[in-house]
Amino acid sequence: MKAGSNLEKVLEAGHFAVTGELGPPRGNNVEEVRHKAAHLKGIVESVNITDNQTAVVRMSSWAACKILLDEGLEPNFQMTVRDRNRIGLQSDLLGATALGIKNVLCLSGDHQRFGDHPEGKNVFDLDSMQWIALCKKMRDEKKFLNDKELDGAPEIFIGAASNPFGDPFSFRPMRLAKKVAAGTDFIQTQCIYNMDKFREFMKRVVDLGLHEKCYILGGVTPMKSVGMAKYMAKFVPGMDVPEEIVKRLTDAGKKNAAEEGIKIAIESIHQLKEMEGVAGVHVMAIEWEHRAKEIIEGAGLLPRPKVD
Amino acid sequence: MIVGDSKPLEEILEMIRDKGKVLVLGCRGCVTVCNVGGEKEVGILATALRIAVKKQGWQTEIGERTLERQCDPEYIEELADDIEDYDAVVSIACGVGPQFVSERFPEIRVYPGINTTFIGGALEHGVWVERCQSCGNCLVHHFGGLCPIARCSKSLMNGPCGGSANAKCEIDPNVDCVWHLIVEKMEKMGRLQELAEVWPVKNWLTSRDGGPRKRVREDLKQ
Ligand code: SF4
């Protein structure tokens, strides 16, 4: 056991794991975090707390993680390398783990040009791969990047992201292999809408034996409307939304599109459950936390296992 | 070469407001090659300023001169003969020019007439692209001859990130994803396996991050 987090225990025990996601507010509204967290309590192993997602300034991820801990939920601390250099990254990791945070997700982060402060300077001192390796070093060797000893090392379950739909497609399994080599314990994928392409990706991942070296959780995000599907298809780089998904939502009609979106999400989870190498799902019902339960329950994943 | 863009005429005009005599100063180095600060551009800017000044009803006189280079004290020295006649200099060399001129002639106001943008090259006539960030430790030979530091929007050493789509960068569909190009090139060269290694953290001390850089070549010093 590396961190002894709930997520790690459930995965180690061989259960099909479920994680959720929560975006902190654009302000210091604690109630908002508690409110969203309440919807996720008891239905997921742990909850990703995004780190200024899409480069829009929000309450810091570690602080929102701490609020979740106090509410009795387990957070996954997302850390992008966009805003902090090696000093900030290592320091925040030490601080977060001192507060009881056990799962960390190492990410590049969306470029700040997407966000609400596009004029900002970008950091990218390390890349996500190097940050994974450094997290592992701090945990296993109990050393900083500069080889100096830590006075108390973080016990963490290290996660990373993978986008099977990013280009070049043929390189994606190899990049995942690099993340495994760097030391990731689990992977959460980008939202999956193109199941055929994902199946092909997983086949290659399984051929490389990567599913035996880390836990892979498939990303699922319910579509709320036709507009959202079209927007994602067109404007979110590296997102693959097949025409057939847009058509299903359109055919459902405006009133029923959301229901159809949830239905599609549930169907995806069923397919992921059957897929070799997939150890769980990451349900990203962003700004839709109150509908997460419907999806997870609908997929037959409740109640969640208790592992000690 | 160092590439730059002309500043808007209004901005330069504002700089020289109330100045009696202004020298537009060009450079025959990089800025001549990228058509922004050579003798020809000195002529164009001086003419434009004369017209603009007249329109404002100012009495400003505009002089023209182009040095061999503005990044070399030897050529800056040539200004000593008549610089006293001027109230201001508008240098259209890269950012080094206005600094070298004002260091040598501290009593005169020096204004930058161009925005220095990047180290790059010309793809075709009229199109320049960034290629180097002068990180101080060149690694391009490991990446198929392509620079991930200057050309990846996130300077990833282990790309491509999840935002790479259709060979374009997530920041803009007009920007190539250099990591896409690196993967393609390495694959073509039969060297893809080299990218399987996780590149360790880069030492940025040799880059601007380590503070302003200075280079001393004892063998050349007199
Ligand atoms: S590796 Fe460094 S020196 Fe080489 S091209 Fe890139 S930025 Fe310039």
Ligand code: SF4
């Ligand atoms: S899309 Fe490509 S160039 Fe742009 S940040 Fe990602 S890896 Fe770098």
